Amino acid sequence: MNKFEYLVPQTLDEAVSMYDAHGDQAAYIAGGTDIVVKMKEYKISPGYIISLKHVLPRSEPQRDRETGELTLAASVTHRMIENSALIKNEYPILHDAIGNIGSVQIRNVATIGGNLVNAVPSADGVIPLIALDAGVNIYGAKGKRSLALVHFFTGPGQNVLEKGEILVDIVIPPQLPHTGSAYHKFGRRKAMELPMLGVGVLLSLEERTRRCARARVCLGVAAPTPFRALGAERFLVGKKIDDAVLQEAGTIAAEESQVRDSIRGVAWYRREMVAVLVRRMGQKCLERIKTTSEKA
Numbered sequence: 001m002n003k004f005e006y007l008v009p010q011t012l013d014e015a016v017s018m019y020d021a022h023g024d025q026a027a028y029i030a031g032g033t034d035i036v037v038k039m040k041e042y043k044i045s046p047g048y049i050i051s052l053k054h055v056l057p058r059s060e061p062q063r064d065r066e067t068g069e070l071t072l073a074a075s076v077t078h079r080m081i082e083n084s085a086l087i088k089n090e091y092p093i094l095h096d097a098i099g100n101i102g103s104v105q106i107r108n109v110a111t112i113g114g115n116l117v118n119a120v121p122s123a124d125g126v127i128p129l130i131a132l133d134a135g136v137n138i139y140g141a142k143g144k145r146s147l148a149l150v151h152f153f154t155g156p157g158q159n160v161l162e163k164g165e166i167l168v169d170i171v172i173p174p175q176l177p178h179t180g181s182a183y184h185k186f187g188r189r190k191a192m193e194l195p196m197l198g199v200g201v202l203l204s205l206e207e208r209t210r211r212c213a214r215a216r217v218c219l220g221v222a223a224p225t226p227f228r229a230l231g232a233e234r235f236l237v238g239k240k241i242d243d244a245v246l247q248e249a250g251t252i253a254a255e256e257s258q259v260r261d262s263i264r265g266v267a268w269y270r271r272e273m274v275a276v277l278v279r280r281m282g283q284k285c286l287e288r289i290k291t292t293s294e295k296a
């Protein structure tokens with residue numbers, strides 16, 4: 001690893017000014033689990049590393065009592081998300097995904113913001129947040145801006161952040177009643193792997209008819225950027241959800257996916273697994289809705 005200077009700003013503005021001062025030589029660091037690996041492998045060699053530690057609050061995931069919105073500061077670690085009872089009980093899709101990232105040591109320091117900004121197709125934090133319709137708040141020299149997370153990614157390892165912009169937080173809107181959600185990371189080994197696929201499904205049922213009021217079918221490692229299988233979602237909405245409906249939704253999602261051959265799996269197999277996992281995650285959503293209703 002090449003030598004670098006470590007800078008520790010105390011405010012967002014200070015961090016942005018430091019970045020501007022050092023231009024292409026600067027890089028932000030949060031938990032360091034992605035960037036340090038790249039530096040060790042000489043994929044990047046920034047001369048100035050700017051810590052976000054004191055710039056972004058490391059607060060527990062919080063839900064606003066009035067708006068019902070859940071805010072995750074970009075600096076929240078995976079372990080904080082995994083250990084949050086609120087996330088476990090009410091946003092299980094996020095808990096499914098984050099609890100399987102790397103190892104406990106990695107999750108203790110790695111942040112959700114770093115996971116999104118790194119923008120690799122296999123990032124486990126991304127798919128559940130897209131399924132939850134999350135938005136992101138960004139701060140930079142030109143001020144603040146916000147956008148839906150699904151529009152944040154522009155290609156493998158690429159995102160919409162302009163030079164020096166900081167991802168500040170992630171906001172999840174209130175969920176509809178009778179909502180269930182689930183994520184599955186599919187790979188060949190259990191630990192410390194990058195997934196061959198990441199599949200997240202969220203279903204909300206109407207109170208009276210129990211028909212599907214809202215569906216999200218989100219796929220990772222199935223295209224250059226994470227995406228929603230909109231055809232499968234449209235197919236589900238308005239239907240009574242049973243195994244046959246979920247199977248058809250899985251087939252549609254598999255057709256929509258753009259999986260390709262890679263060292264982690266051949267395209268035909270991954271496409272088949274999209275269909276299987278969409279069905280399984282849909283079933284898990286229904287089980288979770290049932291369990292929540294029984295507890296209420």
Ligand SMILES: Cc1cc2nc3c(=O)[nH]c(=O)nc-3n(C[C@H](O)[C@H](O)[C@H](O)COP(=O)(O)OP(=O)(O)OC[C@H]3O[C@@H](n4cnc5c(N)ncnc54)[C@H](O)[C@@H]3O)c2cc1C
Nearest residue numbers: 028030031032033034035102110111114115117123124167
């Ligand atoms: C052994 C190992 C196993 C892993 N397993 C998994 C896994 O199973 N699933 C998975 O998804 N990932 C995995 N990862 C990848 C990594 O841990 C995650 O992507 C992690 O969330 C990155 O967060 P970080 O805080 O460490 O990011 P950093 O390394 O600090 O930063 C990553 C990138 O984002 C930028 N950045 C960070 N925060 C911000 C911000 N708020 N605003 C603007 N830019 C920012 C940095 O400049 C850098 O370019 C693994 C990594 C290792 C080393």
